[in-house]
Amino acid sequence: MGQRSDALTDAATHPDRVRSVLDDAAGPARSALAASWRRSITLYGLDPEDGRPPEVLTAQELAAARQEIEPLMRAAQSTLDRLFQAVGDTGCCVLLTNRDGVPVDRRGAVADDDQFRRWGLWSGAVWSEATEGANGIGTCLAESRALTIHRDQHFHTKNIGLSCTAAPIYDHQGRLAAALDVSSARADLTEGFVGLIAAAVGDAARAIEAAHFREAFSQTRIVLPPGGERHGAALLAVDRHDLVVGATRSARQMLDITDARIAGQLPASDVLSVGGSGEELVEAERGAVRRALARADGNVSAAARALGVSRATLHRKLNRLGLAGH
Numbered sequence: 001m002g003q004r005s006d007a008l009t010d011a012a013t014h015p016d017r018v019r020s021v022l023d024d025a026a027g028p029a030r031s032a033l034a035a036s037w038r039r040s041i042t043l044y045g046l047d048p049e050d051g052r053p054p055e056v057l058t059a060q061e062l063a064a065a066r067q068e069i070e071p072l073m074r075a076a077q078s079t080l081d082r083l084f085q086a087v088g089d090t091g092c093c094v095l096l097t098n099r100d101g102v103p104v105d106r107r108g109a110v111a112d113d114d115q116f117r118r119w120g121l122w123s124g125a126v127w128s129e130a131t132e133g134a135n136g137i138g139t140c141l142a143e144s145r146a147l148t149i150h151r152d153q154h155f156h157t158k159n160i161g162l163s164c165t166a167a168p169i170y171d172h173q174g175r176l177a178a179a180l181d182v183s184s185a186r187a188d189l190t191e192g193f194v195g196l197i198a199a200a201v202g203d204a205a206r207a208i209e210a211a212h213f214r215e216a217f218s219q220t221r222i223v224l225p226p227g228g229e230r231h232g233a234a235l236l237a238v239d240r241h242d243l244v245v246g247a248t249r250s251a252r253q254m255l256d257i258t259d260a261r262i263a264g265q266l267p268a269s270d271v272l273s274v275g276g277s278g279e280e281l282v283e284a285e286r287g288a289v290r291r292a293l294a295r296a297d298g299n300v301s302a303a304a305r306a307l308g309v310s311r312a313t314l315h316r317k318l319n320r321l322g323l324a325g326h
Contacts, residue, residue: 037134097137128142167179
């Protein structure tokens with residue numbers, strides 16, 4: 001009875017707590033949650049006491065949303081399975097959403113399906129911050145960062161029974177594409193266990209990014225920059241000319257890679273040699289050029305054809321690698 005009474009008290013006072021952010025001008029600067037609550041009221045015009053269930057896409061709209069994100073969904077399947085195996089027995093469901101906060105794939109125990117469907121934690125529901133206020137999925141996407149919205153941190157009073165942990169997922173071009181969320185309605189979910197869930201969700205999001213990146217650049221060599229293991233899914237796609245043709249968001253941040261630099265034919269050695277870390281790649285390239293020249297008996301044109309590059313490109317490689325005149 002005590003727990004039920006506490007829940008009723010929280011529900012009664014929650015709207016006042018949310019609206020109090022309007023009276024505290026400095027609150028949003030101190031707290032990301034206060035900033036989200038303020039956005040929910042002032043930017044989106046939401047009411048914390050609105051008890052309507054989340055908006056739900058039509059079957060046709062959901063099919064279109066899935067089609068748009070299909071390559072990433074396909075790459076995510078094994079990771080979603082593993083994550084659900086880790087958290088499913090604890091009364092959690094796993095949601096993969098698009099960038100609009102709509103779950104396009106989910107994992108949940110059949111015994112919990114009715115409960116999660118009532119909460120709106122289901123494929124096709126809209127969990128953007130603009131429609132549901134502060135919540136794990138929507139606020140994660142709005143702020144492009146991993147976070148947990150735990151129980152009464154939610155904007156809507158109807159959602160204060162939930163604990164939602166989400167992490168953003170970036171596509172093969174480094175753009176925000178999705179969110180991965182683990183949600184629970186268990187009242188006994190401890191802070192320590194929420195921390196474990198957050199770590200698992202973060203690791204799973206990076207694994208999905210890496211799998212999607214490898215599939216998107218399946219015809220290239222995938223390179224992990226030295227020290228890249230400390231930066232999540234920091235991967236480069238390098239073509240047969242040793243030019244960078246793709247980079248994950250983590251690699252872009254780590255190595256200052258932009259779309260413009262990639263479009264300008266960025267040599268992998270230029271970004272990997274920062275701090276001397278690209279010597280192995282340079283040596284590998286030098287060896288490949290030497291072997292091609294040896295097989296062509298020193299004929300530059302024939303060696304260029306064997307390497308699949310133009311004669312002018314090979315001459316530039318020879319100069320850069322210190323092989324001109326050899």
